[in-house]
Amino acid sequence: MTRSEKVSFHGSTGELLSGIVDVPAGPVKGWGLFSHGFTLGKDSPAASRMCKALADSGVGMLRFDNLGLGESGGMWAEGSFSHKVADTVAAAEFMRASGREVSLLVGHSFGGSAVLSAASQIPGIDAVATVGAPFSPNHVAHVFDAALETIRRDGSAEVDLGGKVVEIRRHFVEDLRAADLTDCIRRLHMPLLVLHSPTDNTVGIENASSIFQTARHPRSFVSLEGSDHLLTGKGQAARAAKIISAWADQYLDAGA
Numbered sequence: 471m472t473r474s475e476k477v478s479f480h481g482s483t484g485e486l487l488s489g490i491v492d493v494p495a496g497p498v499k500g501w502g503l504f505s506h507g508f509t510l511g512k513d514s515p516a517a518s519r520m521c522k523a524l525a526d527s528g529v530g531m532l533r534f535d536n537l538g539l540g541e542s543g544g545m546w547a548e549g550s551f552s553h554k555v556a557d558t559v560a561a562a563e564f565m566r567a568s569g570r571e572v573s574l575l576v577g578h579s580f581g582g583s584a585v586l587s588a589a590s591q592i593p594g595i596d597a598v599a600t601v602g603a604p605f606s607p608n609h610v611a612h613v614f615d616a617a618l619e620t621i622r623r624d625g626s627a628e629v630d631l632g633g634k635v636v637e638i639r640r641h642f643v644e645d646l647r648a649a650d651l652t653d654c655i656r657r658l659h660m661p662l663l664v665l666h667s668p669t670d671n672t673v674g675i676e677n678a679s680s681i682f683q684t685a686r687h688p689r690s691f692v693s694l695e696g697s698d699h700l701l702t703g704k705g706q707a708a709r710a711a712k713i714i715s716a717w718a719d720q721y722l723d724a725g726a
Contacts, residue, residue, distance in 0.1 A: 473493050474491070475491045477491055481553075485537060485543040487543070488540060488541035489533060491565075491570070492533070494527075494529070498528060500529055500573045501565060502530065502574035502718075504521050507579030509539060509546070510539075512533040512534050516578045519708055520578070523708040536553075551607045554584045555591075558584050558592075573594055575588070576601070576714060577598075577600050577603060578602060578603075579602050579603060580607065583604055585600065586658070590654065596660065596661070598660060598662050598663070599665065601666070601701070602672070603677065605651065607651070608647055608649065614631070621638055655684045661690075662685045664690070664691045665691075665714070666693065667695065673699060678691065694706070
């Protein structure tokens with residue numbers, strides 16, 4: 471049975487970030503890093519279920535709370551997409567320093583955009599997988615469209631995101647608009663797996679098409695038919711993890 475280790479490390483802003491390493495019970499085929507969705511955190515169903523399922527298949531995974539979320543320090547409002555990318559790199563450095571060099575990156579939703587951006591900055595990555603990821607990080611701005619004028623005028627606004635009230639600041643919006651993944655994806659130079667549900671009502675399937683068409687081979691696409699964006703349905707996250715594990719096997723072995 472897999473076990474979970476609580477860990478912490480300093481992020482790009484110097485704040486202490488909280489994480490969990492899901493450790494395989496048997497032989498370890500490789501180590502991976504998971505980046506969660508917009509404001510979801512390491513304990514969200516997608517993060518916890520996917521990482522545990524990957525660990526069950528022999529891939530140890532680190533999942534962590536981004537700045538100001540869950541058990542991590544700092545204020546979420548002070549972060550940005552660029553911070554999320556930088557903290558992903560910091561998380562990989564932490565794993566390498568502890569003797570668990572990361573060779574697989576997995577990102578869900580907004581976290582998928584982050585791993586696409588971070589991949590080239592992390593030595594030793596052999597494969598990248600995204601689940602329900604937007605082609606443009608700015609896609610998340612649609613969830614606070616109504617507050618954009620207030621943010622532009624006043625510098626910030628409080629927004630209710632599915633029952634969670636967060637502060638969105640002007641620098642966050644500007645950072646999103648400046649982020650462009652096109653070159654990151656085109657220059658990935660490593661195997662990419664794109665997973666997306668055709669019935670995803672949060673991030674449309676056209677995002678997966680754009681990512682896949684921009685990427686170069688080796689690239690693969692798997693339709694998560696019947697899944698919702700958050701992978702909350704029974705078996706949805708585990709199914710995605712099994713697909714990632716089976717696909718990544720050849721690359722993790724190659725990098726061993």
